[in-house]
Structures are given as C-alpha cells and as structure tokens.
Amino acid sequence: MIQMEKNIVSFNNTVDVEEMPVQISVENVNIYYGENHAVKDVNLPIHEKSITALIGPSGCGKSTFIRTINRMNDLIPGARCEGSLLYKDVNILNPKVDVVQLRKEIGMVFQQPNPFPKSISENIQLPLRFAGVRNKKTLNQVTEDCLKQVGLWDEVKDRLDRSALGLSGGQQQRLCIARALALKPDVILLDEPTSALDPVSSAKIEELLLELKNSYTIVIVTHNMQQAARIADYTAFFYQGELIEFGKTKTLFTNPEKKSTADYISGRFG
Amino acid sequence: MSSKVTNRIALSVIILCAAVMAGILVSLLSYILFKGVTNISWQFLTTSASPFLAGGGIKDQLWNSFYVLIITMILTIPIGVSGGIYLAEYAKPGRLTSFIRTCVEVLASLPSIVVGMFGMLIFVNYFGFRFSVISGALALTVFNLPVIVRVTEDGFRALSLHQKEGGLALGLTHWHTIKTILLPAAFPSILTGIILSAGRVFGESAALLFTAGLSTPDLNFSNWNPISPNSPLNLFRSAETLSVHIWAVNTGGIMPDVSRIANGSAAVLVVCVLLFNLFARALGKMINQKFSGK
Amino acid sequence: MKISKIATADPASRLDNNAKLINEKGLLWRLTDRASETRGKMFIYSSALLMIVAVIAITLFLMIQGLRAFVVDHLNFWTFITGTQWYPDRTVNPSYGAFPFIFGSMAVTFLAALIATPIAIGTAIFMAELAKKWGTKVMQPVIEILVGIPSVVYGLIGLSIIVPFMRQHFGGSGFNLLAGAIVVGIMILPTVASIAADSIRAVPDSLRQASYAIGATKWQTIWRVVIPAAGSSLVTAIVLGMSRAFGEALAVQMVIGNVTKLPGSIFDPSATLTTIITLSMGHSTMGSVLNDALWSLGFLLLLISYVFIVIIRFLSRRRNA
Numbered sequence: 080m081i082q083m084e085k086n087i088v089s090f091n092n093t094v095d096v097e098e099m100p101v102q103i104s105v106e107n108v109n110i111y112y113g114e115n116h117a118v119k120d121v122n123l124p125i126h127e128k129s130i131t132a133l134i135g136p137s138g139c140g141k142s143t144f145i146r147t148i149n150r151m152n153d154l155i156p157g158a159r160c161e162g163s164l165l166y167k168d169v170n171i172l173n174p175k176v177d178v179v180q181l182r183k184e185i186g187m188v189f190q191q192p193n194p195f196p197k198s199i200s201e202n203i204q205l206p207l208r209f210a211g212v213r214n215k216k217t218l219n220q221v222t223e224d225c226l227k228q229v230g231l232w233d234e235v236k237d238r239l240d241r242s243a244l245g246l247s248g249g250q251q252q253r254l255c256i257a258r259a260l261a262l263k264p265d266v267i268l269l270d271e272p273t274s275a276l277d278p279v280s281s282a283k284i285e286e287l288l289l290e291l292k293n294s295y296t297i298v299i300v301t302h303n304m305q306q307a308a309r310i311a312d313y314t315a316f317f318y319q320g321e322l323i324e325f326g327k328t329k330t331l332f333t334n335p336e337k338k339s340t341a342d343y344i345s346g347r348f349g
Numbered sequence: 350m351s352s353k354v355t356n357r358i359a360l361s362v363i364i365l366c367a368a369v370m371a372g373i374l375v376s377l378l379s380y381i382l383f384k385g386v387t388n389i390s391w392q393f394l395t396t397s398a399s400p401f402l403a404g405g406g407i408k409d410q411l412w413n414s415f416y417v418l419i420i421t422m423i424l425t426i427p428i429g430v431s432g433g434i435y436l437a438e439y440a441k442p443g444r445l446t447s448f449i450r451t452c453v454e455v456l457a458s459l460p461s462i463v464v465g466m467f468g469m470l471i472f473v474n475y476f477g478f479r480f481s482v483i484s485g486a487l488a489l490t491v492f493n494l495p496v497i498v499r500v501t502e503d504g505f506r507a508l509s510l511h512q513k514e515g516g517l518a519l520g521l522t523h524w525h526t527i528k529t530i531l532l533p534a535a536f537p538s539i540l541t542g543i544i545l546s547a548g549r550v551f552g553e554s555a556a557l558l559f560t561a562g563l564s565t566p567d568l569n570f571s572n573w574n575p576i577s578p579n580s581p582l583n584l585f586r587s588a589e590t591l592s593v594h595i596w597a598v599n600t601g602g603i604m605p606d607v608s609r610i611a612n613g614s615a616a617v618l619v620v621c622v623l624l625f626n627l628f629a630r631a632l633g634k635m636i637n638q639k640f641s642g643k
Numbered sequence: 644m645k646i647s648k649i650a651t652a653d654p655a656s657r658l659d660n661n662a663k664l665i666n667e668k669g670l671l672w673r674l675t676d677r678a679s680e681t682r683g684k685m686f687i688y689s690s691a692l693l694m695i696v697a698v699i700a701i702t703l704f705l706m707i708q709g710l711r712a713f714v715v716d717h718l719n720f721w722t723f724i725t726g727t728q729w730y731p732d733r734t735v736n737p738s739y740g741a742f743p744f745i746f747g748s749m750a751v752t753f754l755a756a757l758i759a760t761p762i763a764i765g766t767a768i769f770m771a772e773l774a775k776k777w778g779t780k781v782m783q784p785v786i787e788i789l790v791g792i793p794s795v796v797y798g799l800i801g802l803s804i805i806v807p808f809m810r811q812h813f814g815g816s817g818f819n820l821l822a823g824a825i826v827v828g829i830m831i832l833p834t835v836a837s838i839a840a841d842s843i844r845a846v847p848d849s850l851r852q853a854s855y856a857i858g859a860t861k862w863q864t865i866w867r868v869v870i871p872a873a874g875s876s877l878v879t880a881i882v883l884g885m886s887r888a889f890g891e892a893l894a895v896q897m898v899i900g901n902v903t904k905l906p907g908s909i910f911d912p913s914a915t916l917t918t919i920i921t922l923s924m925g926h927s928t929m930g931s932v933l934n935d936a937l938w939s940l941g942f943l944l945l946l947i948s949y950v951f952i953v954i955i956r957f958l959s960r961r962r963n964a
Contacts, residue, residue, distance in 0.1 A: 151518060154510075156442070169664045176664055183520030184664075193511035196534050205529060206519040255515070262520060356860035363773065363865075366765020370836065371782070373762075373829060374789055377800060384803075431690035439687060449691055451956075452698040458883075458952055459701070459945070460890020462917050466924075466941045467701045470708060474929065491697055498694070524680030545791065552793025555892040555917075559924060595795045596893045599802060608803070615796045626788050 102127040102266065102296045103148065103171075108162035110143055112155065117143045121162075121322045123315055125266075130288060130297045132311035132328070134304055136343070139317040141300045145268050147171075148298065149185040150178045166266075183210065186259035190271040192251035194243035194258075199226075199235050202243045202254060203261050210262060225257040229287055249280025256287065260295075267291070269299040273306065285310050304344055308332050316340045378619070385616020388609050394617070397568075398594070403606040407614055409565045412581055413482070413588040414621075417561060418551050420486035420584070425493045426543065430532075432494070433501020433539075438527055457495035462555040464492045469559035480587040485561025489550050496549070500542025504535035537636035544629035548622040554592040562587035563597055591618055702945065709942025712739075712935040723939065729903040729919075731933040739936045743905045745943070747915040748889060751824050751899070754909070755888040758828030759835055760881055766832075767839035767880075772865055783840065789833040798894030801826035806898055813910045818900030821909040826894050831884035838883060842876030843869060879958045886951035890944070892917035916940050 103125040110118035118140040125131050133141040143152065150171065152158040164171040171181060183206075194202050203222045204212075212218060222239070226232040231253045235246070243254055252272060259267055269288075273281035288297055288310055301307050307314050308328060315325040316337075324331060324340045335341045396406025432453070440446040468488030478484045512534055516526030565588055568581050575582040589597065595614045598607050712718045718739055726740020766786075770778030805825055810817030846869050854864040870877065900912020901922060914922075920937050927934040 149518065151514060154514070154517070167664060179520050179522050180664055181520075182518055186520075187514075187518035189511060189514055189518070191509075191511050193509075193515040195512065195515065195530050206521065209519075209521050209525055209529070258515075258519065352860050352863060356862040359862040359866070360773065363765045363768050366762050367769035367774075367782075370762050370766040370832060373832065374785060377789075377792075377829070380800065380804070381796060428690045428693060431687045432694055435687045435691035439684070440691075449694055452694040454956075455698050455949070455952055456694065458886055458955075459948055460892070460917065462890065462892040462920060463701070463705070463941060463945050463948065466920070466938070467705060469924075470704050471700070491701070494694070494697070522680040524683040528683065548791045552791070552795070554793065554795045555921070558893075558921065563925070592793050592795045595799060596897065599799065599897055611799055612803075615799050618793055619796060622791050622793065623788065626791060630784075 099126040099128050101125065102166065104163075104165040106163045106165065108144070108147065108160065108164060108172075110140070110147060110152070110161075111159045112143075113157040117320055118147075119320045123322060123325045125296060125298060126313060127296050128292055128294070129312040130292050130299060130310050131313045131315065132307035133298065133300045133315050133317060134302070134307050134343075135317035135323075137302065140320040141315075141317045142270055144317070145270055145298060145300050146187075148266070148268055149182045149187055150176070151187060153178060183262050184264050185266040185268060186262065186264040187268040187270070188252070188255050188259055188272050190274055192248055192255050192275065194246070194251050194254050196242065196244055198240045199243045199246070199254065200239040203258050206258065206262050221261055225260045226254075228260055228291070229253040229257040230283065231257060247280070249276050249283060252276060252280070252284060253287065256284070256291075260291075264295065266296040266298065269297065271300050271302060274302065281306075304332075316343060318343070381612075381615050381619050385612040385614075385619075388613030389616055393613055398565075398610075399604060401604055403604060403609075405604060405606075405610060407591060407594065407610070407617065409568050410589055410591045410594040410614070411617065412568070413561070413565060414551055414590040414592070416581065417482055417485050417489065417557070417588060417590055418547060420482060421489040421493060421550055422543070422547065424486060424490045425497050428490075429494050429497025430501045430539065432498040434505065434527060434532075436498065437502045437505035438523070438531070453495045453498050456491065457499070459492075460555075461492055461553060462558075464488055465556040465559045467491065468556065473560055478585060480560065480562030480564075481585045482561060482588045483584040485557045485588060485590075488556045488560040489553060492553065492556050493546055493550050496546040497543060500546070501535070501539050504538040504542070505531060507538060508534050537633050540636070541629045541633035544625055544632065548625035548629075551625065552592050552618055552622055554590070554596055557590055557593050558596075561590060561593070563589055563593065565589050705938070705942045705945050708935075708938040709945075710939070712932070712939040716932045716935050718932070718936065718939075723936070727905050731923075731936065737932070739932070741916075741936070741940060741943075743903055744914055744916045744919050744940065746905060747820065747899070747913045748917070748947075750820055750906075750909070750913075751827060751895060751915055752885050752889045754821065754824030755828040755831060756881055756885045758825060759832050759884055763832050763835035763880075763884070764839055764877065766836045767843055767877075768865060768869075770836075770840045771843035772861075772869065778840070783837065786833045786837050790837065794830060794891055794894040795897075797826055797830040798897035800829075801894065801898040809910070815910060816900065816912065818898055818912050819910050820899060820906050820913045823895045823899035823913075823915070824909070826898050827888040827891050830891065830894060831887050834887060835880050835884040838880035839873075839877050842873045842880065845876070846872045875958045875961050879955055882951065882955055882958065886948065886955070889951065890917065890948060892921050896921045916944050920944075 101124040105121055105123045105125065108118060108121045109116070121144060133145060135141050146152045147160055148164060148171065152160065160172050162172065166185070169176065195205065197205070200222050203225050204218045207218060207221060212221075223232060226235065231250060234250060243251065246254060256267075256272070273284050276284070285306060288299065291297060299311070311328045313326065314328045314331045316323045316331065318339055324335060324337050331340065332344055335344065393406045394411060395408050396404070397408050398410065399405030436446070436449065440449070465488055468484055468491070472478045472484040472487045473480060508531055512530055513526060516530045517523070521529070566579050566586050569579045570581055572580045573582055574580050575584065577583060578586060591614055595611050595618070598604070598610050602610070604610070712723070713720050723739055723741055724745070725742050726738065727742050728738040728740040729743060730738045766782070770782050801822055805822045806817040808817070809815070809819060809822050813819075850868050850872055851864055854868040859867070895915055896918040899914060899918055901914050901918055902912040903914055903919070906913035920940055923933065924937055927937060
C-alpha cells in the first residue's frame, strides 16, 4: 500500500467544470447511537448533479451519516440526530417531515444488493404502483427506460418476469439502482454499492454513476479511495466521527490540508 | 473404574435410550397404521356412524373435522399473522410488548381442556351458540392463535434487514413494505407453520368436547344451504369430530365393533396428520426453490 | 459497457412534484387514502390487543365461575382442597373433597416426567452429540411428526396395549395410575427430546474442544461440560413436558380408571383434575353445586398452569442472564 502513489489515481475529468448550486446543505449535524457519539458536528455542502464521495476507515461514521440523509436511521432504535440538513428549504431532520415523501425524492442503494424476491419487472414497478401509477403502458415504458439507463435492458429483456434473485450480484445491484431511478428522485445515496461485487461489475457501476450524475445528485460512501478519485467531484474525509476535510476531489487527493487525510490517502492507516 | 470403561458404559446407555425411543416411536406408528389401515375402506369413510349396530362409518366425523379446521383457520390466520407482524415489526421494547409476549406464551401453554371450558362458558352459553361448529372453531382459535403468532414472528425475523431497507428507501410506507415485500418473502415459512398447526388442530379433542359437542345431526350431503339445520355447512349445528369420536366410542360406545371403529378412525387421523406434515415440508421446499430463481 | 443514451427525465417531471415534504395530512385523509398505513396499522394493533383480551377474559371468567362454589354455594375452601371424600350425588350430606384429583394430577405428572426424562435426554444427547448427521436427518423429523400425533391416539394405544398388559401382570382391571402416567410419559417424550436436543446443539463447540484438549473422554465431556452448559434449558424442556402432562385430559381419562378415591398404590385406579372435569361436566347442570365445584377445579387447573408458566419464565430468564 505504501507504494500507492498519487500517479496511480486517475481523476474524473469533470472536476474543473463550474460549480453546481448546493442541493443539500449540512449544518452542525450530530448523530448519537444511545451514548455513542457517532457523527460529530459535520458541516458540508452537497452540490446538485455532482458526485460527492464520503471516504474514511470503517467505523468513521460515513455510513451513519449517509443513512441520515433520507432518514433510514429512524429504523435503528436509540439513534438520535441533531443539527440541520437543509433540502428544499426544509430541515430533513424535522420530525414532522413525511419520510415516505422524502425517500421518494432521495433514493438509496445499499452495500448488499437487495432485490425483492419478485420478478425483475415487478421490482421496478413496485414503487411506481405504490405511487399511484396504474397505466400498464407507462409502467412498462418506465421499466424499459430504467433498465436501459443502467445498461441492464439487453441482458434481461427476455426474462423480465423471472425472479430477480436469479441475476448475478452485479446485475442485481444495477437492478437496485434502476429501481431507485424509477421514482425519478433528486438525489441518489449509495452506501458502498460496489464492495460486494467483483471488479468488472464494479467498473460497470462506476461508469453508470458518471452517466447518471448528469441528471441526479449522487452521494456515495466508499472505502475504496481510487473509486472516489475516479468518479467523485467532491470528496469528504471522515475519521472517528468527524469530518476532517472536504473539498474538490482533485485538491483533496493531490494537496490535502490535514495530515491525517494525507496519511489515509497514501495508505498509512485505515 | 477407569475413565475409558465409564465412557463405554455411559455411551452404551445413551445409545440404549435412543434405541428405546426409536423402538417406542416406530412400534407406535406401525401399530396404529397396521392395526387401523385394514379397517379403512371406502365404505368406512363414506358411511354415517351407527350408534348401536356394527358396520358404522365415519363420514360425518371426517367432514366435521375438516369443516371445523377450515373455519378455525379462517378465523385464526388473519388475526394470528397480524399479531406476529405486530411483534416482529411494530412492537417497541417496553412493558406493553413484554405483556403481549407473556399473553401469547400463556395462551400457548393453557391446557386444552381449560380452553374448552372457556369456550363453553363464553361461546356456548353466553353468546348462545350452543354446541356448534362455530363454538368449536372459536375455542380452537384461542388454542391455535399463539402458534400462528409465533410462526409469523419467526418468519419475519428470519428475513434480512436488507429487504426492509430496500422497501423503505423506495418511499414505501412501513405498512406497504410489510404488505408487499416482507409478507410475501416470509410467506413460505409462515405457510409451512400454518399447515403444521393445522395437523394439531385437526387432532385436538379436549377443547372440542364442551364446545362442538358429542353428536351430529343427520347430515344431508345434498343440502348445501348453510342455514338449513341438517346441512353440512350449517355453522350452528353440533359437530362431533373424528378425534372426539375416537374418545367417545371408547368411553361410552355400545356398538359391537368399537375397536374396529376406534382403530380405523385413529389410523385415518394419523394418516391425515402425516399428510399435513409431508405436505408442509414439500410445499416449503418448493416455494423456496421458486423464490431463489432456479 | 455502453450506456444507452436515452433522455433521462428531469426531476421536474417527478410523479408527484406537488407533494409537500412536511406532513400536514389530517386524520380523515389517513383513514381514507389507500396510500396511508393507518388502516393496516389499526388492524395489526387490534390483533395484538386481542391476545391480551383473550388472556384476561379466560382468567376472569374462569375465576368468576370458579369462585361460585365458595361464594354462592358456601363450600369451605380448605375442606374442598384437602378433603378426600368426593360424593356429590349423595342426597344426604353430599361432600366435595377434591384432594384425590389434585393428588392424581400431581402423581401422573411426576411419574410421567420420571419415565420420559431419562429416555428423552438420552435420545437428545444421542441426536446432538453422538450421531449428529443421522440425528438431524432422520430422528429429528420423525420426532417432530410424533409431536403432532393427537393425544386421543396415545390414549387409544394405552387402552389397547398398556391396560391389557397391566391386567395380565399386576391384576385388577388394568386401568390404573401407572397406565395413565405411562401414556402421558410416552406422549411427552418427543416434545422433551426435541427441545432438549435443540438446547444441547446450542452449546458452543469451543467448550467441547477445550474439554477434549485436556484429554477428557466423550462421556466426561458430555457429563461435565455439555450438560452443565445446557443446564437450565434442559430443565425447561422437562418442565414444559410436565406442564403438557398436567393439562392432558382425554388420553389419561381413557386409561386411568376414573375412581374418585385416593389411590393406595400406583396400581390402583384413580382420577385427575382433568379427568373428573371431562367425565362429570356433561352430566351436571349449569348452576348446580357439582357444576360449580367442577368449575373450581378448572380454575385450579388454570392457576397451576400459571405456576408452570412462571417456572418456565424464571428458568429461561436465568439462561439469558
């Protein structure tokens, strides 16, 4: 790992385009699990139609943080959040927020591909049906569009009514992304989406994310620094629950301000 | 005595225990089946019971058993599955939840005759249903509810959290995630448990003694009007089931062929329970295969 | 990978772009809209409440009915519990002494446990320690099937095998306390064995390895390590079996002889709480003193089942601690 020098890392060539407006503004966010102070006083902007990567050693709070953005932490008993996550002039953490509506606008893809034990087309149509879409033609059209967007259409178009569990891991993960796209969210959160996949499938997903960022805001947690360097426009480095450094990916990787950031990205710990 | 010798002796005793167990179980099953199966004939299954004469069959009792079972299941499954979903998905740790858990445990360990007495008090006398199919089914509902609750809760707990997260992250409400994703995913294990519990309900006798009664009116199997008093579908007529019949002929039967009827009925009962078991296992396997997409 | 260049819809065309993030929907909406989860939740919660209602109703109604004998008919509680004379039919001075039934129930329960425990635990050890493959593949399913065999069938077997055997070897009618205990003992065998096997399997392998590593034989490992580690769950298995034996009615009734006198030995016919209820309930009219006394016995049965539940809870709490 020590030899991993900066020249291995190839950067996303869109880093230098003009800065997009801020979509979600994170201010003084603190997250607790019971007594455990898991995320400490985080401030950062999430820019529209860009990829923001959260990196850091495991247990640094990055997953906890991303799960707060669409309130998935509500599922965990004893989890408590303070501060403000401003999205569309609403603080996401406000208890009055309709989490169901929020999650339609801020979708999420998880580390372990989790297609439902249903057919491929049902997997994509389920959220739509629930949102009130009844028209068969629309449903089929959206299914096709979403599968095409993730490059899965040609692979599965002949077996749309077969169980999604018969797909390979990489295909399942792309199906999960397609499913998240069906509702046309503003933001897509990805929690280590490639860590359970082989390198070829991972590469496909990375390519896909670069394509999707033209239409969606993407936040990705990754433990793979090269991945962050390859695809992210902005990178946030978390360590022990604190946001150590945030900036444009290229700046953060080539010219980190803090010593611990430099240590982490050169592989000296973590 | 050296430890090696002790080891030998002790292990032999254990093997002996297992052999005794296996011996008892095998002889039990084979006794019932061999003794009884010879008595089973088409005529035995399709003739009505005769109170005094030889040659009676078990048509009505067999029908009653299945009918009571079906009504019980119609009553139990929605309530039991909901109760299980409550415990697995909605219950927050606290006093109320642990009290509900205790209640399920209490219901599960009540002697069935106590359930029968309760049924007699409430359904037979208080509600005025008399000895009837519906009284019996309601009593068996009390008896079967905790089983379905447990089966459902276990089925839900065995699902991975990923499924639930997947649903919620798509903007489904908790309830719709349960209804459209978790319940179908847990369905195979719940169904297996339900069929197994059906075997238990089918063989239950003590709870039915005071609720469904010890007699059956003359059933007219061409009359399917559920309000008519001698229709097989009538819910408010008394209904002696197969297992109650076995007990009744043995304790008070005066027909000359008591042992033929008892052995034959027992064999039918055991065969039905075995079929429920095998069916449950096969079904569980089949659905599992279908879901895994192979 | 080639990504198909189709126009990705812009977020403005989202399905319900008018929806507000802050939830301000009223009760009426929540009850009528199909997207709402209120109705589903209401059904779920009321089902859960029904469990509580059922338990409270059973306890309350049996209590009210069970106390009638003492409150309305003025039977003396103490003579009811300890009296040995059960002559409800005597026109002059009928007497209601339920001790023979209480004793009968206890005797059947303990004898059944005595018969079932060694065989069931031995089988459990065999299945979980000695022949693991065979145990889980063949014996476990067979035992699980036997758990489901209806109790009247066990009663019938007792009637056609054990009673004649007793008659031949110990004289009398063959209907006696021991026959009842044997029938119930066999009936609870599969239950106890299968729970015991589960608790032995739950003992972590590291304990066994540690024991073998210091040169213990198989039996020493089982006796000094596995059984103590499985300890209170094994006891739970036995107590569960006992509570089933205690509550069993028809199977016992078919073989025990149904004599309301206190038995002098295990070869005497006798009766239990469940058998006297089974037999007399149908012949007594609601509201008569005999009927009230039977309900008191039923209430007693309920109370003792509660005692079993408390014991089992206590044992499993100790295990979790």
